[in-house]
Amino acid sequence: MATTRRDWLKTVASFAVGAALGAGGTYAALQSIKTAVEKTAAQTSPTAASPTEAPKTAAGLPVMKIHFIYVGPIGDYGWTHAHEQGRRFLQKTLCPDPKKWCIVETSYTESVPEDQAYTYIKRALSNGAHMVFTTSYGFMDGTKQAASESPDRFFAHCSGFFKTPDEWARLRNFAEYFIDLYEAYYLNGLVAGRMTKTNKLGYVAAFPRLPEIIRHMNAFLIGAREVNPNVSMEVVGIGEWYSPDKARKAATSLIEAGADVLAFTEDSPTVLQVAEEQQKAGRRVWSFSHYSDMSQYGPDAHLTGQVVNWGPLYLEMAIRAYLSWISGDLSIWSEWPPERPRDYWWSMKNAYAGYDYRKNPADIITPLNPAVPDDVKTYVEKRRREVIEGVWDPFTGPVKDMRGKVRVPDRARLSKDDLYNMDWYVEGYVKEPT
């Protein structure tokens, strides 16, 4: 027994040593191959520049490399798809023709797990990126860490926040940005309140307890009840951002419960398709677009909807970062406009003219269905103008929650913080969403 034990101890020890040597050897070999490859790459392409020294255009302008990190696949017709459209808009605008002039070079990585953001950002930086956009809440800490380690690069993260004013002051090369959709949901609600015949609305929500989605649902319901106080709304949570199967089930059950206008926060056009099938069967059931223009999936059932057009926001941020990059003056990027530094909230207010996102790239709402009566159209247009001009906000008091408690006092409005931490539900829900 003693010999066998000694024997296997030997075996284990030799395996351990072998593994260590093997791992070391593999690493050394990989590194030497890597160096060799880098050497040949450097020889074959003498223009390959170091990250801080950019290649120049014909006009003498340096080209800034911008990398996007997405949480999902670019073809999902939802969140990531919209960001990818934004990237293309940016690329097309600042690099219309590489032969004539071009000041950005964009690239992206799709389907990045949230826990690995930092690794991917580091890889993008070592590939020469000057600016990195990360587009999921879970990427926040990784992005901030990379920003503090690489003060000469620019970082922008979608849908996060600064924990403390200190953090904000420390990370001067880091910005937060997001898009406000609740105003669009409010306008959708106005249409829904007038189009419903059963006075029952349905909402298919990815995560009905996320502040972002509570904000959407509340604004939608406020809009509907503004024009039709008898309206109530039922919510079905599905627990996924993208799940056509669950969305279909949820939409069907809402219709069976009597709802005839369905809004949703889910990344596929499924709910709209379900409504369209009902229309084809002769029942008046309506729905909307969400994130992208989905009207082709339900030409009859499509009332209106919000289109998230990240392009103009990306363009603005990239131009500012570019100016800051070539001048070396961070304040150009980060401290203008002075009232909201490094905190970019794109909203309907940025779309001054034209109720059609196809004519006005800054708009975030799709045209109304011709079936919507003219007086509704006029009213929606009036409210829209008021929202854009800043004289009206959906959450203007008095607003009560579903237990009757006044959450927004008469004629008051909510602060940005209140909006982004919303954890209460307005009057009119059938029951509290779970």
Added chain:
Amino acid sequence: MRLIQRPTPSPLHYLYAALGSLATVTAIVLLFTGDVERAAAAFTSVDIHYLARVFLVVAVISLSGVLSYRSGLWNIGQEGQAVVGALAAVASRNALEAVALAALFSTLWILAPAVLRATAEVNEAVTTFLLSLVAIYTARYFIDGPLRDPAKKGFVVTAEAPYLDILAAAAMYLLLLVGVVALYKTRTGLTLRLLASGEEVVRYAGKSPRVYIATALLLSGAVAGVGGAVEIMTREAGRYMTLQQVSTGFGLFGVSAAWLGGLHPLGAAAASLYIAWLYQVATNLKVMGLPALVANALVGSAMAWGLAGYVMYKYRVVWR
């Protein structure tokens, strides 16, 4: 086509499987990069911390696979057990406590399938797999409830798990590895392996198959939970869970590594290193802008080859 059991199986077939996998990977990478230089860059760029982290997580979970499959039991719920382990880590104050709690709670998580299998012959593959779906929803309950970090403003995020240094994680893995190797040298380990030949065999050996079935599954669950805890604690940033990012997929990689490694603890270690490297290659490809699905397919092909290696090891294919 028929499969005929080999009278004298040779472990060399695992090597063939590994080579086959490597050839597949090379072909895919060459096909999608289109030139040798980019392919070489995809193969050779290595972020050593990242590689080590993925390796350790996959290797720990592969031990969970070994512990179960060597006894002929099909625990395929490593993903769920890892989620439970990660949750336990999030709830802990320090790394030591995290590992202990992770092992404890993932053992409890697999307790029901283990008892059902041992006493009522309920198929453990089904129960463990279904429980991994349950784990995701359980985790979401905790993320939105007891473990939610109120400091994260309105966002639904857990508090941060304690940090575990990668070297400490490596030391822990070595301990586990030595432990598993040592276990199979003991009489208990031998009986656990006998279980793969049938419960009758264990009974003839004078042991209670029920006890050994439960032991194998409980050990397997505990180790998978530790893997989940290691995963969340060795992250460089963002050691928390969000509603949308609960499952990491490393559980499945661990299962592949166990099979590709021929169900041997050291083989599984080698296979884990290989899978970690594949994962790095996949990452490199994704950064180069190739579709994410291609990158995932790389790791998936390793799993297929792992099972092919097992079949080739045990059986001879006769084309008639």
